[in-house]
């Protein structure tokens with residue numbers, strides 16, 4: 323079980339930049355905010371309807387691992403969408419994917435353990451790992467590799483890691499938008515089979531936010547023999563635009579799920595009963611809106627790419643999923659200073675160093691197209707002046 327740590331996690335740099343942008347706006351400055359990874363859509367109407375109806379019921383405590391009917395709805399979705407079969411006691415529901423990941427690390431990590439985290443990474447992983455007394459082992463990737471960790475890289479990192487406990491895989495990635503193909507996952511699985519003590523966190527939170535018709539590949543489906551070592555994490559925040567409802571889940575081996583549930587039961591007991599009932603409706607309801615919204619995100623992505631790629635100072639890959647762009651700014655070393663300067667130019671972004679990618683900026687396109695286009699123009703204009 324975990325050890326206590328005195329590590330003081332810094333505030334999320336994403337939230338810091340978003341707050342700075344909000345403060346400047348409140349002071350009357352015209353700021354285009356491209357910081358937050360929060361869909362600008364509403365939750366689907368049928369979900370809101372289900373929530374209104376649920377208010378007629380008595381909203382008492384639920385089991386710490388969630389309502390049985392919600393666990394059933396999650397299992398149904400995973401069977402239909404990803405061909406994965408989980409039993410009831412292999413699912414734990416929590417307050418967002420974030421809490422599930424935190425619970426899993428809390429339940430399994432101790433001082434001296436290492437967690438392999440490919441960069442660019444979601445900014446919370448390394449801090450969560452440190453809060454559990456363990457150390458992140460960062461595996462940098464490049465745009466030439468499509469921001470995906472290769473089997474060779476993983477193999478050499480595992481060979482030299484002292485006490486590796488987890489590997490984090492997140493696809494589509496925040497902030498890279500990168501997806502893994504089945505073949506790439508098979509190659510990673512081949513390496514992982516030689517390290518039976520390493521668990522794999524498969525953070526699939528953006529699985530439904532994709533701009534390709536290729537089927538979604540996830541390690542648990544590609545390498546079922548590893549399923550006893552995989553914690554698949556997902557939730558309603560991104561695809562269903564239900565960030566504030568705080569519902570996420572983890573699916574994996576029984577013992578790990580029991581340990582996650584124990585941690586859950588000792589902190590906030592369960593996530594909101596109302597939110598759980600709304601999530602059942604979300605998972606069981608019509609799904610046309612997912613395709614429609616992805617088409618809107620895709621158009622925004624392409625509009626932003628057109629502006630950014632016309633600037634010779636920027637090098638930017640085309641993300642296949644999630645809603646972020648990660649341009650590299652040629653010749654820039656201090657991306658934090660750059661992000662602060664850009665605030666003066668009226669656009670708020672997040673410095674790439676928050677994601678292990680210094681020299682980059684993250685721009686979220688989960689915002690209206692006109693806003694996004696204006697933000698990209700301001701960025702390009704400001705870089706032109708800075709040259």
Ligand code: PLP
Pocket residue numbers: 359417418419420421444492495496525527556557558559565569570
């Ligand atoms: N994992 C990744 C990669 C994310 O980007 C986020 C949210 O930004 C989360 C997990 C957490 O999502 P939730 O709102 O379900 O806690």
